[in-house]
Amino acid sequence: xxxxxxxxxxxxxxxxxKAVRTMAVPTIISQLIVLIYNMADTFxxxxxxxxxxxxxxxxxxPLFNITLSLSSLTGVGGGALISRLLGEKRPEEAGKVxxxxxxxxxxxxxxxxxxxxxxxxxxMGFLGAGPDTFGHASGYAFFVIVCGGVPTVLxxxxxxxxxxxxxxxxxxFGITMGGLINIALDPLFMFVLLPDGMxxxxxxxxxxxxxxxxxxxxxxxxxxxxxxxxxLRLGPPLDLPSRKSLSGIFxxxxxSAIATLLFDxxxxxxxxxxxxxxxxxxxxxxxxxKAERLPLNVGIGICQGMVPIVAYNFSARNYARMxxxxxxxxxxxxxxxxxxxxxxxxxAGQIMGIFIRDAQTVALGTGxxxxxxxxxxxxxxxxxxxxxxxxxxxxxxALFLGVMRWLAFNIPMLFLLDRLFGMYGVVWAQVTADVLxxxxxxWVYRRYARRSFPxxxx
Numbered sequence: 001x002x003x004x005x006x007x008x009x010x011x012x013x014x015x016x017x018k019a020v021r022t023m024a025v026p027t028i029i030s031q032l033i034v035l036i037y038n039m040a041d042t043f044x045x046x047x048x049x050x051x052x053x054x055x056x057x058x059x060x061x062p063l064f065n066i067t068l069s070l071s072s073l074t075g076v077g078g079g080a081l082i083s084r085l086l087g088e089k090r091p092e093e094a095g096k097v098x099x100x101x102x103x104x105x106x107x108x109x110x111x112x113x114x115x116x117x118x119x120x121x122x123x124m125g126f127l128g129a130g131p132d133t134f135g136h137a138s139g140y141a142f143f144v145i146v147c148g149g150v151p152t153v154l155x156x157x158x159x160x161x162x163x164x165x166x167x168x169x170x171x172x173f174g175i176t177m178g179g180l181i182n183i184a185l186d187p188l189f190m191f192v193l194l195p196d197g198m199x200x201x202x203x204x205x206x207x208x209x210x211x212x213x214x215x216x217x218x219x220x221x222x223x224x225x226x227x228x229x230x231x232l233r234l235g236p237p238l239d240l241p242s243r244k245s246l247s248g249i250f251x252x253x254x255x256s257a258i259a260t261l262l263f264d265x266x267x268x269x270x271x272x273x274x275x276x277x278x279x280x281x282x283x284x285x286x287x288x289x290k291a292e293r294l295p296l297n298v299g300i301g302i303c304q305g306m307v308p309i310v311a312y313n314f315s316a317r318n319y320a321r322m323x324x325x326x327x328x329x330x331x332x333x334x335x336x337x338x339x340x341x342x343x344x345x346x347x348a349g350q351i352m353g354i355f356i357r358d359a360q361t362v363a364l365g366t367g368x369x370x371x372x373x374x375x376x377x378x379x380x381x382x383x384x385x386x387x388x389x390x391x392x393x394x395x396x397x398a399l400f401l402g403v404m405r406w407l408a409f410n411i412p413m414l415f416l417l418d419r420l421f422g423m424y425g426v427v428w429a430q431v432t433a434d435v436l437x438x439x440x441x442x443w444v445y446r447r448y449a450r451r452s453f454p455x456x457x458x
Contacts, residue, residue, distance in 0.1 A: 010166045011087070011312040016324045020332070024305025026172025027163065031297035033179030040183045041203040044190050046356035051283040053200050054356060056136025058286025059127045059271060062264035063116070064144055067152045069260030070108050074101040075160030077253020080390050081245060082164040082231065083308040087315030095231045096241040097249065098161055103237050109153035117146045127268060128275045136200045143204030151215035158218040164308050165231055170221055178214025182207055252390050255399030259386060262406035269411055273418050273426050281423055284365035287355045292372045295340030299380035302333045303387035310391035319453050326388065333384060337377035344373040371427045378434035385441040397448060401441055409433035
């Protein structure tokens with residue numbers, strides 16, 4: 001029971017800045033480690049100086065991110081609802097929501113892995129794999145998606161569900177541990193255990209094994225907590241939550257999953273447009289799309305740490321604390337974005353050189369990165385508003401903003417600027433489209449807040 005009181009203190013009593021840091025710092029660290037281990041594959045593959053192998057790994061990024069969208073369906077939708085149910089003092093219903101989300105994540109991830117195996121060849125063609133990249137991309141996908149899909153989805157789902165009850169430290173540690181193990185295993189599998197030419201297979205196998213270990217950690221943690229944390233206990237599969245709770249899970253989880261899928265679609269479009277120029281351009285933008293996620297993942301970590309506190313206080317109608325959490329998180333995220341712009345503009349060439357020594361790839365990527373990083377504060381503001389609506393349980397608003405961002409602004413802008421300015425138009429599309437996205441996000445939130453909250457919190 002002491003742990004429950006401590007977690008309630010985070011939601012209700014702890015000073016806002018400390019509460020946000022307590023929830024956000026482990027999440028930010030885990031987000032950065034996840035990014036580092038994703039970039040570690042690119043880094044070690046880049047040591048081969050084979051741009052086709054780098055491009056093959058880059059092509060699988062959208063497919064890998066679909067596993068994250070599946071974990072969003074259950075982890076984000078269920079996690080936000082659990083925090084709101086705790087704010088309403090309904091722990092039994094929160095426990096049913098937890099069990100349902102775990103079982104659902106197992107089902108959907110298994111179906112996705114089997115589907116990827118069954119349709120591997122057409123999937124690789126859709127992602128833009130050519131004769132020089134097909135073998136690399138399909139081999140990497142087999143280990144990362146087919147073999148590793150279930151533990152990847154389950155780990156991310158359990159991380160979100162732990163965070164929803166205030167256990168951000170345990171959630172962050174599990175993801176961080178998995179990432180560090182992956183970084184350690186990459187060179188072992190790529191350069192010691194497997195022969196030359198199979199480095200990308202080694203990277204995929206290392207990623208799969210590390211995610212299995214992380215999943216095992218989460219299951220062990222939950223097993224140890226089952227006696228003192230009644231919410232995080234698996235009940236019978238057919239002991240379903242109420243119809244209203246099921247609606248609450250999917251009303252937030254489905255929009256969150258769709259938004260992640262649309263994010264992936266944007267990456268697929270970028271890859272296909274760049275593949276129309278050269279494989280060197282594709283390799284360069286693949287590195288940039290990973291490198292730019294460093295500040296973006298910091299922002300996402302801040303938002304993920306913010307959401308349980310916002311959701312809890314929203315349901316408890318403590319709007320003053322909710323607003324204070326929102327404002328502090330906003331200032332923190334924009335400060336991090338500003339620092340990232342400065343660092344990336346100054347060291348773009350050195351960052352590209354970390355991943356590959358091919359001079360042409362480095363030169364193209366340096367220019368691409370200096371443009372793409374300008375969108376960092378705009379991207380944070382876009383995700384920030386979507387996370388706020390998730391915390392409120394307003395998945396419809398989150399879905400609207402996600403659809404408008406990707407289908408109305410980003411993707412059309414990619415095609416338009418590609419037609420007008422070539423491959424640098426593709427790179428500038430993010431900044432241009434997100435100006436429109438942020439303006440729309442502020443307008444939608446302001447209208448919602450005026451109707452839903454007292455003037456001091458609007």
